Amino acid sequence: MTYAVIAAGGIGSRMGNMEKPKQYLKIKDKPIIVHTVEKFFVNSKFRKVIILCPDQWVNYTKELLAKYLPENDKVLVLKGGSTRNETIMNSIRYIEETDGLDDETIIVTHDAVRPFVSARIIDENIEAALKYGATDTVVPATDTIVESQNGETISSIPDRSKLYQGQTPQAFKAKLLKELYYSLTEEEKDILTDACKIFSMKGYDVHMIDGEVHNIKITYPYDLRVAKALLDEEL
């Protein structure tokens, strides 16, 4: 069984003085998080769409989704954890308690603030996660990436042709991710903040799915203007 896990945990500190985390800002007629959830809600492969957000926003999010989505028992809102991975673990715990976990339980994790994800990207993540265990959605790096150890001068410029920018979704065999996560030391947990990195560090292949340039993450006010422009022209 396959589950969508929408991480809406960000407090949005990079958005400037906003009263609400950025996933609740409207673009066109709907909050960003609603645009995102809809992409998974309409996909019949998902048994549930689990949204995880900060405790104080759980009720608000529930009301919002009730307002914009048809009545259903497919979408639910849970409290997130203190880190991205703890948030994902909360979703796995819920799945385990309600449906149980087996080797074919797939979670497709996604940022609430990436509303432009396509059906093609979602489907390829599900398929590849079943086959390979873990996936990451990426696009070839367009900018030159430079590395700096001291934050002032460049220490190295890696070969761009080998580099990709990570987007989401990331999809995983939930049982395997849980086992790998609970095998980590506290120190490892601090470092391996990206679930794909856990697989990668533990020697598992993470299969790459072709992302799309416009599958943007709305992080800065700038992105919000871009998102509005994209919606104007594309939807």
Add this chain to the structure above:
Amino acid sequence: MTYAVIAAGGIGSRMGNMEKPKQYLKIKDKPIIVHTVEKFFVNSKFRKVIILCPDQWVNYTKELLAKYLPENDKVLVLKGGSTRNETIMNSIRYIEETDGLDDETIIVTHDAVRPFVSARIIDENIEAALKYGATDTVVPATDTIVESQNGETISSIPDRSKLYQGQTPQAFKAKLLKELYYSLTEEEKDILTDACKIFSMKGYDVHMIDGEVHNIKITYPYDLRVAKALLDEEL
């Protein structure tokens, strides 16, 4: 003396079926390259603004700049080289022949397709190049960067806090860059396609200048829509 070197050599293959390289597309009332050149033209620190473009576009570019800029002898158009670095060398050759090169000859190289560069970024590049010899304009990496050796699975996920996305300008002491470039083997020239990488590989510090999120490079049709939206709201 300080020179702006605007590289307009791209043939724009990533823009889809366009009749013109992307630097000639209009956003709002003017071609992108005109927006870019203006940022340097108005800055009194530059003795000349040298635009380098493919041979077959030299005359067109000259006519375009004559049409949009006031009559002047500050802006000139030259033929670019077969690579980015060869293009830069053409500009250094011109400077050497007309004014001579000394240790304080600074070139501020910039992409023709980054029209949103700010005066602050340009000024900091000039200042730091004089002081340190080489600069690169960067922003902290917002996306997770992943590395793949085979293009299918992730080989490593470097620590994002040490990574930056390179923009332009890049500024250099022209005499030093020339010396370093002509000390390279043909094989090194093939690898060191970024002039900053030449300094870095030869053991020179490249000083980082804080870029800006909206100092975007117009590479894809998507970027062109973004650029139009930015101009609508900001200029």
